Amino acid sequence: MTAKRWMLAGLAILVAATVSGGPLAAQTAIKVIVNNKPITTYDINQRASLLRLTGSRGGAKQATEELIDEVLKMQEAERAGIRVTKADVDEAYGQLASRVKLTPARLTQALNQSGVKADTMRQRIQAEIAWGQLLRARFQSEVRISESDVIAALRKQEDKSSDTSMEYRIQPIIFVVPAKTGASGKNQRRRDVDTFRSRFSSCNEAQTLASEFREVVVMPMVTRLETEVPAPLKEALDKTAVGKVTTAQDTSKGLEVYAVCDKREIASNAAARMEVEDELRNKEGEQMSRRYMRELRSRAIIDYR
Structure with missing residues (x-):
């Protein structure tokens, strides 16, 4: 509550x-x-x-x-x-x-x-x-929502089970920036990123293109649903065409970009699942709240005048 x-x-x-x-x-x-x-x-x-x-x-x-x-x-x-x-x-x-x-x-x-x-x-x-x-x-x-409870709730909301979700196939690419790098070095790395982004045309060529720059790490491609990526990254991915690269984000490792290898809208109940899980979690929390209050009342000295 x-x-x-x-x-x-x-x-x-x-x-x-x-x-x-x-x-x-x-x-x-x-x-x-x-x-x-x-x-x-x-x-x-x-x-x-x-x-x-x-x-x-x-x-x-x-x-x-x-x-x-x-x-x-x-x-x-x-x-x-x-x-x-x-x-x-x-x-x-x-x-x-x-x-x-x-x-x-x-x-x-x-x-x-x-x-x-x-x-x-x-x-x-x-x-x-x-x-x-x-x-x-x-x-x-202590709040645990079972898969069977989620499925049962989804069956009651069949109209939501056919919702669509965006699926992204992305490849993280990191331009390493050592911690002690000065301003001029950081500016150079940003220019490297800009050059890389302008020349990038396909995830199949990401490793070859990255090899032309020093200290660039190309991570394996991954597939993620929109519900599995942070909101800022989702916004960047939506703005970036397939075969292009997102703008750079500062991270603890350096400048990180994401190559958009593919994105498509698929039939998915991921959004509905999240909503159902939140509702079930809230109900469980309310039950725990009532049990906690009953416990406090059972221990209390309440004198009605």
């Missing part, structure tokens, strides 16, 4: 909301104590008002249980040494404001006009950030 889940749905209502009456009275009667941490009537009323703005109808009961969960999240985060800074919360608050087309100041004003203090929203953001970090630290290595 992440802060984004509740940041989005329903908050657009906030822009147009006009709730009559002034701010809620600052009632301070203690309603629940969670491991010696009090939750007051004021806290519950504020959270209930926020929930209404975001489309929830659970009222005081839902607000109370959500606040109990947040206390446990923050206490567990503190035990784990996780600290959410004011800057972290400010950034998330700003992102939330931009999603409803407001500045942070205007979001605060809109909340106040609806009887909700900005601190109520900020506390919720802080707890969700801390919880997200806890979940990643504890469960990231």
